[in-house]
Amino acid sequence: MRCVAILLAxxxxxxxxxxxLELRVDGKPLWRHSLETFRMHPLVDEVGIVTREDKVQMLxxxxxxxxxxxxxxxxxxxSGACGLAAVGERSDILVLFHDAARPWVSPExxxxxxxxxTEHGAAFPGLTPADTVKQNVDGKWMTLxxxxxxxxxxxxAARADWYRQAFAAGDEATDDMALLEAQGFPVTAVExxxxxxxxxxxxxxxxxxxxxQPSDIRxxxxxxxxxxxxxxxxxxxLGGLEFPGERALAGHSDADVALHALVDALLGAAGLxxxxxxxxxxxxxxxxRNSAFFVTETVHQLRSRGWEILNADIALVAERPKxxxxxxxxxxxxxxxxxxxxxxxxxxxxTNEKLGAIGREEGVAALATVxxxx
Ligand code: CTP
Ligand code: MG
Numbered sequence: 001m002r003c004v005a006i007l008l009a010x011x012x013x014x015x016x017x018x019x020x021l022e023l024r025v026d027g028k029p030l031w032r033h034s035l036e037t038f039r040m041h042p043l044v045d046e047v048g049i050v051t052r053e054d055k056v057q058m059l060x061x062x063x064x065x066x067x068x069x070x071x072x073x074x075x076x077x078x079s080g081a082c083g084l085a086a087v088g089e090r091s092d093i094l095v096l097f098h099d100a101a102r103p104w105v106s107p108e109x110x111x112x113x114x115x116x117x118t119e120h121g122a123a124f125p126g127l128t129p130a131d132t133v134k135q136n137v138d139g140k141w142m143t144l145x146x147x148x149x150x151x152x153x154x155x156x157a158a159r160a161d162w163y164r165q166a167f168a169a170g171d172e173a174t175d176d177m178a179l180l181e182a183q184g185f186p187v188t189a190v191e192x193x194x195x196x197x198x199x200x201x202x203x204x205x206x207x208x209x210x211x212x213q214p215s216d217i218r219x220x221x222x223x224x225x226x227x228x229x230x231x232x233x234x235x236x237x238l239g240g241l242e243f244p245g246e247r248a249l250a251g252h253s254d255a256d257v258a259l260h261a262l263v264d265a266l267l268g269a270a271g272l273x274x275x276x277x278x279x280x281x282x283x284x285x286x287x288x289r290n291s292a293f294f295v296t297e298t299v300h301q302l303r304s305r306g307w308e309i310l311n312a313d314i315a316l317v318a319e320r321p322k323x324x325x326x327x328x329x330x331x332x333x334x335x336x337x338x339x340x341x342x343x344x345x346x347x348x349x350x351t352n353e354k355l356g357a358i359g360r361e362e363g364v365a366a367l368a369t370v371x372x373x374x
Contacts, residue, residue, distance in 0.1 A: 006083035009100035010072025033103035042300040093160040122158035125192035126150025220269025224260040227363040239330035252281040257292035261275040261368040323349035
């Protein structure tokens with residue numbers, strides 16, 4: 001099922017007192033935080049934004065990561081309907097509505113919601129209230145059982161055909177699940193995240209700092225070495241680049257030592273073991289496999305666990321091929337595979353001063369370190 005995330009950003013911020021879209025949080029516009037989280041998420045295929053008429057142009061220019069930007073409506077239901085219209089009549093689609101006013105949505109939460117909605121048809125993240133909740137009925141206070149209550153957050157996901165029917169019914173509601181509930185569709189709750197707060201009142205910003213500080217920062221290292229191959233027809237791959245005319249490295253996959261060291265550093269940082277466990281050399285389908293595949297898969301594994309990659313530093317130890325002239329290109333390629341900016345990737349190369357096996361041009365080694373946080 002194709003998964004489309006829709007950022008709702010067409011509100012007027014009445015309770016906040018000014019335009020929430022113009023807020024900058026942690027050095028970025030408010031809306032960019034969740035936009036990036038969805039864009040990077042391996043289970044999300046498409047991201048659209050619904051905004052006010054006067055912001056469509058600005059967001060189309062400033063958010064090239066979005067697949068589309070459309071105008072919303074006066075109410076939240078109308079804005080949701082505009083988003084759904086932009087998705088069109090495609091079948092087999094899961095739609096996620098998310099409040100642009102919730103910048104700190106985590107990739108794990110997105111995964112939980114998508115998995116539950118894929119299985120049950122519709123799902124939302126719910127938090128059990130920490131305070132006791134009371135209701136006034138005909139002038140008399142009574143206490144609601146907390147275990148039966150949930151504070152509903154976003155993203156709220158459902159099959160597009162369910163949403164289409166529910167939105168067409170025309171009821172007003174403060175969230176998207178309420179429209180489904182009103183039409184009798186079953187909705188499922190998954191565990192919400194206290195950090196996934198919505199900016200509603202100006203005072204919400206006071207406590208934001210407490211929530212967005214990444215609490216977990218880790219480093220990982222990797223090392224790999226491969227001998228040169230005697231197979232003259234085998235291509236030479238290093239750092240994600242092909243080196244035409246150069247002697248290839250021997251190995252089960254394409255034997256790209258730099259990428260293997262990088263994968264080990266990533267897995268190591270996230271506590272996920274090593275490359276041999278994930279991609280055993282005994283697996284026939286990995287034979288001659290381009291190692292870029294291992295990197296992108298590993299990056300997705302880390303991202304779906306909520307890790308953000310801050311930087312990578314790679315050192316190649318080789319008498320040949322000459323890396324220097326292709327260093328900028330290699331840096332660019334590695335940045336592309338890691339889905340981070342090239343400025344966060346560094347490539348170094350050294351010879352082994354003719355010492356030992358590498359010095360005798362018997363093979364090439366690589367070392368990598370990475371820093372990740374969530
Ligand atoms: N939203 C929307 N279209 C509307 C109303 C709300 O897209 N007509 C979006 C908001 O931009 C926000 C999300 O729905 O990202 C949650 O709404 P809320 O926090 O209520 O934001 P506002 O409606 O902007 O604030 P207020 O209700 O205080 O005016
Ligand atoms: Mg509102």
